[in-house]
Amino acid sequence: MTTQxxxxxxxxxxxxxxxQLQNVSKACxxxxxxxxxxxxxxxxxxxxxEMALQEMSRRKPCPKNRVDESIEQAVLKMxxxxxxxxxxxxxNELKKQAIVISPGGVRSIWLRHDVETFSKRLKALEAKVxxxxxxxxxxxxxxxxxxxxxxQAMGEIETHHPGYxxxxxxxxVGNIKGVGHIYQQTFIDTYAKVAFIKI
Numbered sequence: 801m802t803t804q805x806x807x808x809x810x811x812x813x814x815x816x817x818x819x820q821l822q823n824v825s826k827a828c829x830x831x832x833x834x835x836x837x838x839x840x841x842x843x844x845x846x847x848x849x850e851m852a853l854q855e856m857s858r859r860k861p862c863p864k865n866r867v868d869e870s871i872e873q874a875v876l877k878m879x880x881x882x883x884x885x886x887x888x889x890x891x892n893e894l895k896k897q898a899i900v901i902s903p904g905g906v907r908s909i910w911l912r913h914d915v916e917t918f919s920k921r922l923k924a925l926e927a928k929v930x931x932x933x934x935x936x937x938x939x940x941x942x943x944x945x946x947x948x949x950x951x952q953a954m955g956e957i958e959t960h961h962p963g964y965x966x967x968x969x970x971x972x973v974g975n976i977k978g979v980g981h982i983y984q985q986t987f988i989d990t991y992a993k994v995a996f997i998k999i
Contacts, residue, residue, distance in 0.1 A: 807853070807854070808850055808853045808854060810831070811841045811845075811853040812845075812850065812853065813831060814827055814828065814831040814833050814837075814838055814841065815838075815841060815842060815845060817830060817831060818838065824838055841853060867901060867905055867909070871894075871899055871901055872909050874894060874897070874899050875890065875894070875901065875905075875906055875909045875910070876909065876913060876915070878890050878893060878894065879910060879913075879915050879921050879924065880921070880924060880925050880928055881937065881939065881940070882939045882940075882943070883918060883921035883922050883924075883925050883940065883943045884918065884939065884942070884943040884946065886903075887903040887904070887906040887907045887910070888903045890903075890906045891903045891905075891906050894906075918943075918947070919947065922943060922944060922947050925940060925943075925944075926944075959990045959991040960991070961991055962989055962991045962992045963989065963991070964990070964991055965989075965990045965991070966987055966988065966989055966990065967987070967988045967990055968985070968986065968987045968988075969985075969986050970983055970984070970985050970986070971983065971984045971986065973999065982999060983999070984997060984998070984999055985997070985998045985999075
């Protein structure tokens with residue numbers, strides 16, 4: 801049973817219980833609803849049946865607060881053409897083309913289209929290349945190479961199976977009186993990302 805079905809079942813439950821008991825107040829007390837809620841559910845049910853009892857989202861988009869469609873398309877085009885640019889740079893570049901939008905406005909468009917991070921913009925670029933077979937510009941190639949270098953710099957190592965490659969390091973932990981210097985030897989299996997530590 802989905803969440804929506806559970807919500808509809810509860811609302812139908814109070815309507816049916818009130819009908820059986822012939823007492824709205826008692827049904828509301830038993831089910832834990834207010835009389836106001838009961839009459840709201842009853843009105844919805846009378847107008848549209850069970851489907852009218854679905855939980856409606858309170859957040860509704862307000863299209864009049866959105867920027868013009870041409871500006872939104874310009875922002876999305878810039879996200880694909882120059883994925884390495886941040887929202888401030890995109891805002892400045894668009895101002896050079898006489899398109900006025902704030903950095904916050906750029907970000908809200910990116911969020912709406914799920915391209916708010918550099919990696920997501922690169923994925924969108926890769927998808928566009930795969931679908932349309934477009935030729936990459938210098939900026940796009942540079943952005944893809946930068947992402948590849950960052951991935952390597954963050955320690956992403958290609959490992960085929962456990963035990964294939966290990967990383968080992970020794971750390972100086974400290975000094976205990978009467979014992980002397982203490983070192984920690986660490987070994988990490990790069991495939992399983994499991995660490996073994998010996999003091």
